[in-house]
Amino acid sequence: MLAARRGWRALRRCAALPPARAAARLRVRQALAAREPAGGAAVRVQGWVRSVRSQKEVLFLHINDGSSLENLQVVADPSLGTRDLTFGSAVEVQGKLVKSPHRMQNMELKAETIRVVGPCDTWAFPLKMKERHPLEYVRQFPHLRCRNNTLSSLLRVRSEATAAIHSFFKESGYVHIHTPIITSNDCEGAGELFQIETLNEAKEPAEKNHFFDVPAFLTVSGQLHLEVMAGAFTHVFTFGPTFRAENSQSRRHLAEFYMVEAELSFTESLQDIMQVMEDLFKTATSTVLSKCPHDVELFHKYIAPAQKGRLEQMLKKRFVTITYSEAVEILKQASQAFTFKPEWGCDLQTEHEKYLVKHCGEVPLFVINYPYDLKPFYMRDNEDGPQHTVAAVDLLVPGIGELCGGSLREERLPFIESRLQRLGLADAYQWYLDLRKFGSVPHGGFGMGFERYLQYILGVDNIKDVIPFPRFSHSCLL
Numbered sequence: 253m254l255a256a257r258r259g260w261r262a263l264r265r266c267a268a269l270p271p272a273r274a275a276a277r278l279r280v281r282q283a284l285a286a287r288e289p290a291g292g293a294a295v296r297v298q299g300w301v302r303s304v305r306s307q308k309e310v311l312f313l314h315i316n317d318g319s320s321l322e323n324l325q326v327v328a329d330p331s332l333g334t335r336d337l338t339f340g341s342a343v344e345v346q347g348k349l350v351k352s353p354h355r356m357q358n359m360e361l362k363a364e365t366i367r368v369v370g371p372c373d374t375w376a377f378p379l380k381m382k383e384r385h386p387l388e389y390v391r392q393f394p395h396l397r398c399r400n401n402t403l404s405s406l407l408r409v410r411s412e413a414t415a416a417i418h419s420f421f422k423e424s425g426y427v428h429i430h431t432p433i434i435t436s437n438d439c440e441g442a443g444e445l446f447q448i449e450t451l452n453e454a455k456e457p458a459e460k461n462h463f464f465d466v467p468a469f470l471t472v473s474g475q476l477h478l479e480v481m482a483g484a485f486t487h488v489f490t491f492g493p494t495f496r497a498e499n500s501q502s503r504r505h506l507a508e509f510y511m512v513e514a515e516l517s518f519t520e521s522l523q524d525i526m527q528v529m530e531d532l533f534k535t536a537t538s539t540v541l542s543k544c545p546h547d548v549e550l551f552h553k554y555i556a557p558a559q560k561g562r563l564e565q566m567l568k569k570r571f572v573t574i575t576y577s578e579a580v581e582i583l584k585q586a587s588q589a590f591t592f593k594p595e596w597g598c599d600l601q602t603e604h605e606k607y608l609v610k611h612c613g614e615v616p617l618f619v620i621n622y623p624y625d626l627k628p629f630y631m632r633d634n635e636d637g638p639q640h641t642v643a644a645v646d647l648l649v650p651g652i653g654e655l656c657g658g659s660l661r662e663e664r665l666p667f668i669e670s671r672l673q674r675l676g677l678a679d680a681y682q683w684y685l686d687l688r689k690f691g692s693v694p695h696g697g698f699g700m701g702f703e704r705y706l707q708y709i710l711g712v713d714n715i716k717d718v719i720p721f722p723r724f725s726h727s728c729l730l
Contacts, residue, residue, distance in 0.1 A: 275346050281319035286359050289349050297324060297361060298344045298369070300399070303381055306333055313366075315343060321405050321546045325352065328363035339381040340372030340399075384554075387717055394722050402555070405547035406718060409540055410706060416539035417491060417512055417702075420532055426514065427485040431474030433493060436466050444497045446470040446507075470495035473699060474513050476630075476684065479661060482515040482695055483687055489514040491702075503714040504602070506703060515661075515697035522643045525658050525696045526618050529647055530571050532700070533616070533656075537709055538567060548710065556711020562650060563709060566615060571647070573618040576600075577639060579608055586611075596639065597623050600646075605653035616655075617648045629671045630684075632660035632696075645698070652708050658698025663688060 275294035283297060299317035306312075311330045314323035326345050337343070344367045352360040378393050379385060379400060390397045397403045421428065434448060448468045474490040481488045494511045514528065541548055541563070552560040574582075583594035583604055592601045600608075600619070609617050624633065624640040631642040647656035662668045665688040672678040672685070706718040716722050 278349075279319040280315065280317045280322075280324045283324050283349060283359060283361065284320060284322055284357065286349055289351065289359070292348060294346060294364070295349055295361070296344060296346045297326075299324075299342070301337065301339055301341050301343055301372075304333075304337060304339060306330055313337075313343075313345070313363075315345065318404060318408075321401065321408075321550060322357070325354075325357055325360040326363050326366075327360055328366060332363060332366045334366075334368060336368040336371040337366065338372055338374045340374060340377045340379070341368050342370035342372075343368055387714070391717070391722065398720070402550065403717070405544075405550050406706070406710065406712070407720060408547050409544050409710065410718065410720075412543045413536055413540050413702075413706065413709075414491070416536040416543075417532065419539070420535045421489045421514065424487070424528075426487045426489045427481070429474075429478060429481045429485075429488050429490050431471070431477040431490045431492065431513075433471050434464075434468050435471045435477075436464070436468055437471075437476050445472065446495050446497045472496060473511065475515070475697060475699065478513055478515040478697060479630075479684075479687060479695070482517045482697070483691065483693075486517045487514070503716070506715055506719065509715075509719070510702035511699050512702055512705075513697065513699040515695060517693050517695040519696055520660070520694040522620060522645055522660055522696065525660070525698055526571075526573070526620075526645055526647075529618075529645075529656050529658065529698055529700070530616075533647075533705075534567055536705075537563065540709060551710040551712070555713075559709075559711035562614065569615050571616045571618055572612045573620060574608075574612070575620055576622045576641065579604075579619050582608060582611055597626065599626055600654075602653045605646075605648045606651070609648050609650050609653075614650045616650075618645055619648060620645045622646075627659070629668070629675055629677065630659075630661050632662045633667050643696075647700075649708050651711070652704055655704050655708065656698050656700040658696065660694070660696040663692045663694050665689060665692065 275296040277296045277298070280297060280299055283295070297315065297317070299315040301313055302316050302323045303314040304312070307330070309330070311328040311333050313326035313328065315326060316323045326347075345361060345363050346365045347361050347363040349359045350362050352358060378396060385400060387402065390400045390403060398407060418428070446469060448470065450463050471494055473494060474492065478488050478490055489512070491512050492510065493508055495508050497507065498505050516524065516528065519525065577596065579600065580594050580596050583590070586607060588607060590601075590603055592598070592603065594604055608619070609615070621634060621641040622644040624642050627642050627644050631644050634641045634643055643660040645658050646654050649655045662671070665685065668688055669678065669685055672681055678685070703715050703718045706712065707715055710718070712718055
C-alpha cells in the first residue's frame with residue numbers, strides 16, 4: 253500500500269512538470285542575421301532545398317524559404333538523408349544554430365532531424381540546381397518562375413518598394429483612398445478601355461439593360477475619384493491596379509499594371525507637384541537600396557551592370573526641368589534621325605523621350621507646359637499664346653522614357669465647363685462640375701507607373717518580368 257502511494261505521488265510530480273519546449277520557428281533571414289547561437293536552444297526552419305551534397309561523413313543542404321536571397325546552410329549526419337531529399341523538395345529541419353566556419357555566412361544549422369514535407373521530381377522540375385536560367389527560359393513557366401533567384405529577388409524588391417511608397421505618403425500626411433476598379437469614367441479619354449459585361453449581355457448585344465444601368469469599364473486611373481476626396485482631405489493618394497486595352501505584346505506594355513496616384517489641394521504651383529514626384533522617387537529608391545541590398549545587387553551585377561552608378565548619381569542630383577517647346581527645339585536640332593518627326597503640337601514618342609534624357613545628362617527630366625489640345629480636359633489652362641499650353645508635367649527617366657505624368661487641375665468653373673461643352677461631355681461630368689461649384693480650390697496631382705519604376709531601378713528590359721503573374725505567357729492565363 254505504501255509503495256502504491258509513493259507511485260501516485262511520483263506520477264503527480266511528473267504531471268506537474270512543464271511540457272517540453274517546442275523548437276522556435278525561424279525564417280531563413282532571421283537565422284542568417286543571428287549573431288550568436290541561441291543558447292543551445294533548438295530551432296526549426298522550413299523551406300525548399302536549393303542544393304544537396306552528401307559526403308562520407310557529412311551531409312550539406314542549402315535551404316531557402318523566400319525571405320532572403322541567401323540560402324541557409326544545413327550540416328547533418330548522412331544518415332538523415334533520404335531518397336526524397338532532393339533539389340526542390342520542401343523540408344522541415346530541426347536543430348541548433350552554430351557559428352559557421354565560412355566567411356560568407358555567419359551562422360549555419362546543425363540538423364538533428366530532417367523531414368521531407370513535399371518531395372520534388374528533379375527530372376521533371378524545369379528549374380535545375382545551380383543553373384543560371386535566362387529570363388527567356390523562365391518566362392515559359394509563369395507558375396514556377398517565382399522559385400527562380402532572379403524573379404524571387406525582384407518580387408522582394410517589389411514588396412519593399414510598395415511598403416516604401418505607402419510609408420512616404422503616410423509620413424507626409426496623405427490619406428490613403430481605395431478608388432474603384434469598376435467605373436463609368438474614362439479619365440484618359442483615350443478609348444482604350446476594357447468594358448465589363450455579364451455573360452447574358454455578351455450573348456444578347458441588342459439588350460440595352462446594363463448590369464450597372466450604364467456602361468461600366470475597368471479603371472484606367474483613379475485620378476477623378478481622388479479629386480473628389482482631395483476636396484475633403486487635402487492630400488490623398490491611391491495605389492492600385494489599372495487597366496489599358498492596348499493590343500500590344502511588346503516589352504513596354506501591360507494590360508494590367510499598378511499605378512501610384514496622388515492629389516494635393518491648395519497648391520497653385522506646378523513646382524509643388526514636381527517636388528513631391530522627385531521626393532517620392534528618391535525616398536522610395538533609397539529605402540529599397542538599403543532594405544534589399546543583395547536582391548538589387550543581383551540585378552546590377554548580372555542584368556544591368558551600369559545601373560548602380562546611374563542610381564547613385566540620380567539620388568545626388570536635382571532633376572532637370574525644360575518646357576515642351578524647348579524639348580521640341582532640342583529634338584529638331586538633333587543629329588539623330590527619328591522615326592517620328594518632332595513637331596510642336598505632336599506628342600513626344602519614346603525615342604524622343606530617351607534622347608531628351610540623354611541630351612540633359614542622363615538624369616531624370618521634367619518636361620512641362622504641353623500643348624492645350626494634346627492633354628485631357630482636366631488640366632489647367634495656362635492662358636498663354638500664341639502657343640496655347642496647359643500646366644502639365646511628365647517625368648522622363650533614362651532607358652524608360654515617361655515614368656510619371658501630372659498637372660495642375662482646372663479649378664475654375666467657367667474654364668472647365670466651357671471645355672467639357674466643346675467636347676460634348678458636360679452631361680456625363682456634371683458631378684465633376686459640382687466640385688468646382690462647392691468650395692473649389694487650386695489643386696493638382698500626378699500618377700506613376702509602378703512597374704516602370706521597378707524597371708528603371710533594376711534595369712529590367714521587359715516590363716512583363718516585373719509583375720508577379722504574367723497575364724499571357726506559354727498560352728495560359730493565370
